[in-house]
Amino acid sequence: MSRMFDGDVALITGGSSGIGRATASAFAAEGAKVVVASRRREESLETVRLVTDAGGEAFFVQADVSVSADVQRMVAQTIERFGKLNYAFNNAGIGGSMTPTGDYSEETFDRVIAINLKGVFLSMKYELPHILATKGAIVNMSSVAGLVGGRVGVAYYASKHGVVGMTKAAALEYADQGIRINAVAPAVIKTPLTESAGFLDEKTQLGAMLLARHPMGRFGEAEEVAQAVVWLCSKHASFTTGHTLPIDGGVLIP
Numbered sequence: 001m002s003r004m005f006d007g008d009v010a011l012i013t014g015g016s017s018g019i020g021r022a023t024a025s026a027f028a029a030e031g032a033k034v035v036v037a038s039r040r041r042e043e044s045l046e047t048v049r050l051v052t053d054a055g056g057e058a059f060f061v062q063a064d065v066s067v068s069a070d071v072q073r074m075v076a077q078t079i080e081r082f083g084k085l086n087y088a089f090n091n092a093g094i095g096g097s098m099t100p101t102g103d104y105s106e107e108t109f110d111r112v113i114a115i116n117l118k119g120v121f122l123s124m125k126y127e128l129p130h131i132l133a134t135k136g137a138i139v140n141m142s143s144v145a146g147l148v149g150g151r152v153g154v155a156y157y158a159s160k161h162g163v164v165g166m167t168k169a170a171a172l173e174y175a176d177q178g179i180r181i182n183a184v185a186p187a188v189i190k191t192p193l194t195e196s197a198g199f200l201d202e203k204t205q206l207g208a209m210l211l212a213r214h215p216m217g218r219f220g221e222a223e224e225v226a227q228a229v230v231w232l233c234s235k236h237a238s239f240t241t242g243h244t245l246p247i248d249g250g251v252l253i254p
Contacts, residue, residue, distance in 0.1 A: 003031035004234050008134075009082040011035040011075070013065050013123055014092030014141070016043035018191030021050070022222035023089050026230045028056030035078045037061045038092065065092045065119030066111075075126045086136035087233040090123040093141055093159075095197060098152045109155040116159035117166075124170055124181070135178040137233040140167050142183045144248050160185075164244050171242030180241040182232045187213075187248035189220040215250030 010027040014020040015036035024034045028051045036051075036058055038044040044060045051058040061077050063070040078085055096112035097104060120140050131138060145153070146160030163183055171181040188199050188210050200219060201207040211219065225247050231237055232245065246252050 003029070004230070005086070006031035008032045008086040008136075009035065009078065009084055010087040010089065010233070011037065011078055011085055011127065012089045012091060013037045013063070013074075013119070015047050016040040017047070018193055019141075019186070019189060019222045019225045020089070020091045021047045022226040023091065023229050024051055024058065025054065025056075026223070026226040027087070027233075028054060028058065030230060030234075032056075032087070033082050034058040035061060035074075035081070037063045037065075037074050039064050064115075065090075065123055066114035068122055071119075071122040071126050075130065079130060084134050085127060085130035086134045088123065088127045088131065088136075088138045089141070089229050089233075090120045090127075090138065091141040092119055092123075095193065096153055096155045100152055101154045104154055112155035113159050113162075116156070117162040120163050121166060124166070128170075128174070128179075131179055132174070132177060137179060137237075138170075138181045139229045139232050140181070140183040142167070142185045142244055144185050144187045144246060144251050146183075147185055147244065147246065147252060167244060168242045175241055180232075180237070182237070182240060182242065183244040184225060184228055184232070185244050185246045185248065186220060186225050187246075187251040189222055189225055189247075191222055194219075213251055214248075215253060218249065220247060220249060 010032040015024050016038035036044045036047045048058045061074045063074040093116045097108045142163040143160040145157050146164045167183040
């Protein structure tokens with residue numbers, strides 16, 4: 001049977017685990033060749049192994065998306081290996097500190113903005129010439145924190161709001177040139193990052209409070225975000241651009 005992305009190439013930043021890993025597998029299942037980019041080598045090689053064991057094709061590029069030279073090399077190696085770039089999921093991000101604004105350190109603020117916001121900018125900047133050539137699509141990682149306010153974690157909220165704004169701006173800039181740029185905005189998704197932060201433990205005050213905010217009564221799965229990313233890149237979303245899609249179990253219902 002024909003798959004949606006047979007012969008196409010997808011680049012995924014933050015592909016070492018969680019949503020990035022699930023999205024790499026989802027693209028590969030639809031026939032795409034996958035580039036897994038991350039700072040973490042061993043975890044990323046495990047993502048590559050999972051893709052190849054399932055019959056797909058993938059390779060790893062070590063890159064810090066906050067460093068321009070790394071991002072340029074990431075894209076250059078993609079083109080060198082596969083000859084083109086059709087889709088990009090700019091997913092790399094960090095959580096920062098759950099600290100009130102007055103106590104938030106400048107160092108942490110700068111690092112969160114550098115990865116979550118500047119990293120998306122740099123990724124789009126160097127992906128765009130190649131995605132324009134293939135008339136492909138880009139999906140950026142925001143969050144429900146990019147659509148509403150919240151207490152503690154000022155840099156995370158700022159970065160994710162910024163991703164929404166950049167996505168809208170870039171989508172308008174390139175809307176008449178045959179490519180689409182969208183974002184996804186997950187609520188709490190079960191990943192190693194959210195587990196290590198203590199978000200998933202329903203027996204704690206934090207975990208119980210977060211779960212109570214999800215009307216569906218559960219946290220999301222990484223594969224549910226991955227399928228949304230794949231859809232936004234596919235022909236089934238051919239008239240959708242500049243949109244930030246919540247994947248939130250009802251968190252943002254008024």
